[in-house]
Amino acid sequence: xxxxxxxxxxxxxxxxxxxxxxxxxxxxxxxxxxxxxxxxxxxxxxxxxxxxxxxxxxxxxxxxxxxxxxxxxxxxxxxxxxxxxxxxxxxxxxxxxxxxxxxxxxxxxxxxxxxxxxxxxxxxxxxxxxxxxxxxxxxxxxxxxxxxxxxxxxxxxxxxxxxxxxxxxxxxxxxxxxxxxxxxxxxxxxxxxxxxxxxxxxxxxxxxxxxxxxxxxx
Ligand SMILES: [Mg+2]
Numbered sequence: 001x002x003x004x005x006x007x008x009x010x011x012x013x014x015x016x017x018x019x020x021x022x023x024x025x026x027x028x029x030x031x032x033x034x035x036x037x038x039x040x041x042x043x044x045x046x047x048x049x050x051x052x053x054x055x056x057x058x059x060x061x062x063x064x065x066x067x068x069x070x071x072x073x074x075x076x077x078x079x080x081x082x083x084x085x086x087x088x089x090x091x092x093x094x095x096x097x098x099x100x101x102x103x104x105x106x107x108x109x110x111x112x113x114x115x116x117x118x119x120x121x122x123x124x125x126x127x128x129x130x131x132x133x134x135x136x137x138x139x140x141x142x143x144x145x146x147x148x149x150x151x152x153x154x155x156x157x158x159x160x161x162x163x164x165x166x167x168x169x170x171x172x173x174x175x176x177x178x179x180x181x182x183x184x185x186x187x188x189x190x191x192x193x194x195x196x197x198x199x200x201x202x203x204x205x206x207x208x209x210x211x212x213x214x215x216x217x218x
Pocket of ligand 1: 022023024025026152153154
C-alpha cells in the first residue's frame with residue numbers, strides 16, 4: 001500500500017501542469033439564452049433559413065455554401081466574438097490554476113485575423129492566458145507545448161489530441177451529442193466538471209480548502 005502511494009505521488013509531481021483550452025464552445029457560452037448564438041445570428045442574417053441538423057460546420061448545419069458562410073463570418077463574426085458571454089466558472093478556474101502554478105494555453109481554430117477581437121474579449125472578461133494560439137492542428141501543437149490535458153467541443157479535435165497522447169475532455173454541445181464513448185476522451189457538461197477532472201488528473205488534494213498540494217501560491 002505504501003509503495004502504491006509513493007507511485008501516485010511521483011506520478012502527480014512528474015506532471016508539468018500544462019493545460020489547454022479551446023475558446024469557442026468551451027470558454028464561450030454559445031447556448032446562453034437557450035438558443036445557440038450562431039444560430040440566432042445566422043437566422044437573422046439569412047431570413048427564412050432553418051437549422052437542418054446540429055453540426056459543427058455551418059455549411060452542413062444550415063445548408064449554406066462556403067461563399068455564404070465566408071460572407072456571413074466576415075460581416076458578423078467580430079460582433080459575435082465581442083458579445084458572446086463566458087461560461088460560468090471558466091475565468092475562476094483558469095485564474096485558480098494559474099495561481100497554483102499551472103501554465104494555461106488557449107488554442108483556437110479561429111482565423112488569425114480575429115486575434116485583436118479575441119484578445120480584447122479575453123481581457124474584458126479577465127482571462128490572462130499564458131499564451132494564445134490560432135491553429136487547426138491542435139494535437140501536434142499540444143504535444144509540442146507539453147500540454148497534458150485539453151478541453152474542446154469539437155469531436156475531431158479531441159480525437160486528434162487524444163491520438164497525440166494527451167487527455168481530452170469533450171465539452172458537450174448539440175453538435176457532438178451523437179459522438180460515441182472513446183477511450184482517452186471524457187465528456188463534460190460544464191466547468192464544474194472540468195474542475196473535477198483536473199483535480200483527479202493531477203491528484204490535487206486540499207482543493208476544497210483553497211489549497212493545492214505542492215504549490216506555494218495558495
Ligand atoms: Mg470550439
